[in-house]
Amino acid sequence: MRRAIVSLGTLALLAGCSGNVPADAAGDGEKQAAPTAVVSETKAVPSAPGLRAKVSPLSGKLSGLNTRVTDMGTVIDLPSDALFEYDKAVLTPAAEIELGKAAALIRQSPPGAIQIIGHTDSKGDDSYNQTLSEARARTVADWFGRQIGVRQREFRVSGKGESVPIAPNENASGADDPAGRAKNRRVEVVVPTAAG
Known part of the structure; x- marks a missing residue:
């Protein structure tokens, strides 16, 4: 179930990012590289229990x-x-x-x-x-x-x-x-x- 949700989220992110590809990116490989970088940045944000954050x-x-x-x-x-x-x-x-x-x-x-x-x-x-x-x-x-x-x-x-x-x-x-x-x-x- 979680894998399906992550897959749906990735597809939505890819669809939303497709308009952000630089104009000089001609091949399909270039279009896939930009969203992948965004996805890895998203994964880098910790979301596990015990996350330490200051409530201000x-x-x-x-x-x-x-x-x-x-x-x-x-x-x-x-x-x-x-x-x-x-x-x-x-x-x-x-x-x-x-x-x-x-x-x-x-x-x-x-x-x-x-x-x-x-x-x-x-x-x-x-x-x-x-x-x-x-x-x-x-x-x-x-x-x-x-x-x-x-x-x-x-x-x-x-x-x-x-x-x-x-x-x-x-x-x-x-x-x-x-x-x-x-x-x-x-x-x-x-x-x-x-x-x-």
């Missing part, structure tokens, strides 16, 4: 995810509102899109454990928020655990509840800050970053 903020921009590089690794911020309904730890159908983007970045990252950390806003009591953050992180880890190219990784799952906000839950007057609360409701996926 640029990768996050290309995937549409919010990422940042920290001492812990590259942090992918997944807004809980994009993954879960209010006060729930069951993924919504739309969550698969965001998680799929994160899985693609995990596949590109160097080997090592993946940390999944749940966070909530400050509504509700501390103990409830702690339990909810842990349940959401576990749900995300379980989803990754079913994905090809990701499931073999080690996942370290934790919840921080409301203890590590990245935005104010209230504005300066003490009134509720819905935008700040939304930023605090998140699941962070921390992937190893290659030493540069």
Whole structure:
């Protein structure tokens, strides 16, 4: 099956490259040589598991995810509102899109454990928020655990509840800050970053 796919890919590459042959190449042998060089360049790109690549903020921009590089690794911020309904730890159908983007970045990252950390806003009591953050992180880890190219990784799952906000839950007057609360409701996926 793989040989058939490679053959089809080679044929498609040959067909796509046929217009790129220099005008002075008169014989059929010349036309075959140019695509062969392109095919060997394509084969030179490693695609095996364990590929070491640095996940950068640029990768996050290309995937549409919010990422940042920290001492812990590259942090992918997944807004809980994009993954879960209010006060729930069951993924919504739309969550698969965001998680799929994160899985693609995990596949590109160097080997090592993946940390999944749940966070909530400050509504509700501390103990409830702690339990909810842990349940959401576990749900995300379980989803990754079913994905090809990701499931073999080690996942370290934790919840921080409301203890590590990245935005104010209230504005300066003490009134509720819905935008700040939304930023605090998140699941962070921390992937190893290659030493540069």
